Amino acid sequence: MTHREQIILIGCGGHAVSVADSIRQSGQYEIAGYIEREGFRETGSLGIPVLGTDSDLEAVFDAGIHAAFVTIGYMGKGTVRDRIYERLKQIGYRIPSIIDPSAILAQGLRIGEGTFIGKRAVVNSNSRIGRMCIVNTGAIVEHDNEIGAFSHIAVGSVLCGDVKIGRRALIGANAVVIQGTRIGDGAIVGAGTTVRHDIESGQVFYGK
Numbered sequence: 290m291t292h293r294e295q296i297i298l299i300g301c302g303g304h305a306v307s308v309a310d311s312i313r314q315s316g317q318y319e320i321a322g323y324i325e326r327e328g329f330r331e332t333g334s335l336g337i338p339v340l341g342t343d344s345d346l347e348a349v350f351d352a353g354i355h356a357a358f359v360t361i362g363y364m365g366k367g368t369v370r371d372r373i374y375e376r377l378k379q380i381g382y383r384i385p386s387i388i389d390p391s392a393i394l395a396q397g398l399r400i401g402e403g404t405f406i407g408k409r410a411v412v413n414s415n416s417r418i419g420r421m422c423i424v425n426t427g428a429i430v431e432h433d434n435e436i437g438a439f440s441h442i443a444v445g446s447v448l449c450g451d452v453k454i455g456r457r458a459l460i461g462a463n464a465v466v467i468q469g470t471r472i473g474d475g476a477i478v479g480a481g482t483t484v485r486h487d488i489e490s491g492q493v494f495y496g497k
Contacts, residue, residue, distance in 0.1 A: 295321040296356040296385075297340065297349060299373055305360035306334045307426070308405055311389035312358075318385075321354050326361070343376075350380050357382040359403060363423065363441035363459050371439050371457070374403060374421050384421075401438060419456070437474065455490060 296312070298305050301323035312318050313335075322340035340349060346357075357377050359370050377384055384403040388394065392410045401420030406412065412430045419438035424430060429447045436442065437456035446460045449468035454460065458472050461480035466472065473490030488494050 293317065293319040294356055295319050295354045296358060297321050297324055297354055298337070298358055298360040299324045299343075299377070300326060300359065300361035301334065301337075301339060302361065304362035304423075307407055308358060308360045308387055309335050309337060311387055311405070311407065314390050315388070318356065321349075323360075324349070324357075346376065346380055346382075350382060355381065355383055357384055358387055358405075359384070359421065363443075368439075368457065370421055374439075395432075407444075431468075443480070 296318040298309060298320060305323065309320055312320055320337050322338040324346060325339055325342045359373050361370055386400050386402060386404045388406045389408045391408045392406045394412050395414040398412055399417040401418060403421040404418055406424045407426040409426065410424045410428045412424065413432040415432055416430050416434040418424065418436045421439045422436050423441040425442060425444045427445045428442045430442065431448055431450045433451045434448050436454045437458065439456055440454050440458040442448065442460045443462040445463040447465045449466060451469050452466050454472045455474035455476065457475045459477045460466060461478050461482065463480055464478045464482045466484045470484055471487040473488055475491045476488045477493045478484055478488065479495035482495055484494065
């Protein structure tokens, strides 16, 4: 019998359910349990136990679990995921990318560590995805796109060709970003929005 490497999931809210299911579908890791965030009451899901809180991360690592994945969604603040990532790296955790088996990926992509690519997402040729990104269910990242670290491409959104997304940006559910567009660091594109022009860093944009 082959023993799979154990992994812990940091955060056990809604996004964690999707990631946990993708891990189980892929069969790549055995999920040891969730780690709750300090000050939050989270109950876990899918029958996966809660092992402790943020203060237990060092003890879990010392016990022999050396792979971790951040299962906290964007929450409007990409810096939350950034801080957790830095702490995990300081402790020594390895943070893999998790790709659902139903996702469609072109060959030769560059995908950073800690990135999640969800069910039936599509990432096409010559695209680059930074570390700790979320490309969520059914999102389409067309050819020659670049997505900066800690950004979230939400459910059903579409990035047409040669789109550049900065760090910690959010592209809302079912948004469409037209080819050649640039989205700055920390920008937020509202759900259902069609973006036909560049968006500056920190800007919140809703519209058609």
